[in-house]
Amino acid sequence: MIDNILSGFSSILAIGPILGIVLGVVIGIIFGAIPGISAIMAIAIMLPMTFYVDPIIGITMLLAVYKAGIYGGSISAILINTPGAAASFLTAQDGHALTKAGKSGKALDMSLFASVSGEMLATLVLILVAAPISAISLQAGPIEKVFLLLFAFTVIGSMAGESIPRGLLSCCLGMLFAMVGLDSITGSSRFTFGIPELMGGFTFTPMLIGILVMPEVFNVIRRRKVPHHEMAITRSPKPADNRISLKEYRSVFGTILKSSGIGTFIGALPGLGSSTAAFMAYGEAKRTSKQPEKYGKGSVEGIAAAESANNAVCGSSMIPMLTLSIPGDDVAALLMGAFLIHGLTPGPMIFFEHTETIYAIFAGFLITDLFLLGIARSGFKFFVKMASLRRYFIFPCVTVFAFTGAFTAGQNMNDILILIVFTIVGYSMRLVGLNPAVFIIGFILTPFLEQNLDQAFAIVGTDYSQFLASPFSWVFIALSAFFVFSSMRMRKKSAKDQSTAREEAA
Amino acid sequence: MDRRKIDVGLSTFLMIISVIILTNDNLADGGAESDLGILFLPRVVAGFIILFAAIIGIQSLRSLSQGHKPEGQELIATDGFTGIFIYIAIFVFYWLAVPYLGFMITTPIVMLAVAYLLGGRNWPPIIAVSVITPILIFYGSREFLRVYLPTWAF
Numbered sequence: 001m002i003d004n005i006l007s008g009f010s011s012i013l014a015i016g017p018i019l020g021i022v023l024g025v026v027i028g029i030i031f032g033a034i035p036g037i038s039a040i041m042a043i044a045i046m047l048p049m050t051f052y053v054d055p056i057i058g059i060t061m062l063l064a065v066y067k068a069g070i071y072g073g074s075i076s077a078i079l080i081n082t083p084g085a086a087a088s089f090l091t092a093q094d095g096h097a098l099t100k101a102g103k104s105g106k107a108l109d110m111s112l113f114a115s116v117s118g119e120m121l122a123t124l125v126l127i128l129v130a131a132p133i134s135a136i137s138l139q140a141g142p143i144e145k146v147f148l149l150l151f152a153f154t155v156i157g158s159m160a161g162e163s164i165p166r167g168l169l170s171c172c173l174g175m176l177f178a179m180v181g182l183d184s185i186t187g188s189s190r191f192t193f194g195i196p197e198l199m200g201g202f203t204f205t206p207m208l209i210g211i212l213v214m215p216e217v218f219n220v221i222r223r224r225k226v227p228h229h230e231m232a233i234t235r236s237p238k239p240a241d242n243r244i245s246l247k248e249y250r251s252v253f254g255t256i257l258k259s260s261g262i263g264t265f266i267g268a269l270p271g272l273g274s275s276t277a278a279f280m281a282y283g284e285a286k287r288t289s290k291q292p293e294k295y296g297k298g299s300v301e302g303i304a305a306a307e308s309a310n311n312a313v314c315g316s317s318m319i320p321m322l323t324l325s326i327p328g329d330d331v332a333a334l335l336m337g338a339f340l341i342h343g344l345t346p347g348p349m350i351f352f353e354h355t356e357t358i359y360a361i362f363a364g365f366l367i368t369d370l371f372l373l374g375i376a377r378s379g380f381k382f383f384v385k386m387a388s389l390r391r392y393f394i395f396p397c398v399t400v401f402a403f404t405g406a407f408t409a410g411q412n413m414n415d416i417l418i419l420i421v422f423t424i425v426g427y428s429m430r431l432v433g434l435n436p437a438v439f440i441i442g443f444i445l446t447p448f449l450e451q452n453l454d455q456a457f458a459i460v461g462t463d464y465s466q467f468l469a470s471p472f473s474w475v476f477i478a479l480s481a482f483f484v485f486s487s488m489r490m491r492k493k494s495a496k497d498q499s500t501a502r503e504e505a506a
Numbered sequence: 507m508d509r510r511k512i513d514v515g516l517s518t519f520l521m522i523i524s525v526i527i528l529t530n531d532n533l534a535d536g537g538a539e540s541d542l543g544i545l546f547l548p549r550v551v552a553g554f555i556i557l558f559a560a561i562i563g564i565q566s567l568r569s570l571s572q573g574h575k576p577e578g579q580e581l582i583a584t585d586g587f588t589g590i591f592i593y594i595a596i597f598v599f600y601w602l603a604v605p606y607l608g609f610m611i612t613t614p615i616v617m618l619a620v621a622y623l624l625g626g627r628n629w630p631p632i633i634a635v636s637v638i639t640p641i642l643i644f645y646g647s648r649e650f651l652r653v654y655l656p657t658w659a660f
Contacts, residue, residue, distance in 0.1 A: 176527075176552070179551075183534075393626070
């Protein structure tokens, strides 16, 4: 493994990959810091631009956008109390309280150091854990893979949706859309209704941009009359209030380690995501803190806990994707699409078929953290200025990038129609409580399910009991049942808490 | 807008589509025989869609018939929807116009329209951005990505 890591570093330490990482970090921070634009939007817009470069450059650039975008979300959270993503909600509480006290430099510094520490720890776990897990998962045959994929659908559908039926319905709809076009196994055309343009199925990139990115533009358009907030870094006359000292960092290092551990663990489980990690880590840090009363009112420790946990998810969410082909959340689904477009099929075989590329990407992951630290630390003012641009400069550009991105995929105007249709579908899904990210995961995983299901049927013939002969099958059935049951309990508990809170308020 | 009514309509629609998938053999065409059968997986998925759509539809229908008022996520705020419709119209125009007028001419018009929709009235910088961005994208795509965006077709 050490040889592979060293070879990965030698591949990544070249002009192309480094430029890709620098560009990805800058774009990620800017997009993440702009209220209304999330990291996922930045990745989806950048994705088509990576089609024509080497996978090492393209994928590391997208991962840099992801990492920097998640961190960038904390800038708007701290300065104008507008979290770019739900995961930054807690950072906004403590960070903005510090900004109002004239200590925004301290909050931004803590957020950056905690983010980078959390990401590095999770990346190290990813590097150490991914290859051994993939070696185990290589033992799985088509039957086990079918159960694994069914487990993934069940877990993601039941954990990520507004309710279990809505989450699972979103997944089923994604699966149904994935079956349109020529079947890769038999060559039959399905659901094409004689329209030749549907033979190739729905092009992934325009659909992805339509489902995940453009509805965010719709949201901005709906809120277009809300006044624009200018961001500014408040400076204290006392230099100690404008930065984090080594002593302060050391005092919260234990919290960072613990929160990164929580983030790494939560990120590795499909369907939970960075918000859950941030809330759990924040709660745990508050519970064990010497000054829990400061939390929510400008606690540096609170920022450290929330940021290290939500950034740790970046690295560990790659674990199920790279080892089992299961994207745990929307960003992982998007990145899985990027891997597939670049000819790398995520799964256990990737460590054997593309060893050099995958370890170069891992090395890029680590180097991105260093660049993020350097670039963000030296360019706070620039990023704040860029993120303060008015929405009528930003969103016309987003519209054009979305158009160009959709066109680039196949150089075909029909893809723009797909973009428009799926933009409307994606926004309508949000309105009726269906989950677009689960839809995309269903769409991506269905070809794998169908292929493995076909092979599994060929193996078992008419002896269907063989489906349940492997212990793996029972393990995944039990895990699926457990996740559905625990999701039901979790939802019941939160509904009960909400109604109690409502009664108390009344 | 009451989301429960949409739930009932959408569930009914999805169930009808699923029943068609379950009963119609003409939805797949040609190809080789397989152990699985070409419509096996779509039909399994259609079965699950009926199940989940029915759960959602029945829950909403029951809440409606009991006369409960919509609360929380059941209430869809419709303010600002006009802007969305205008934006969709601009995008449809973009899609229809690009093959004829070309990317370089249509894009500044679209960017200006979107900027106006978002309340932009500071024209000199908006016009500058709307002209420079398409030029950079057009030549950037051609030179670096080898993607040839549509040009004037008359």
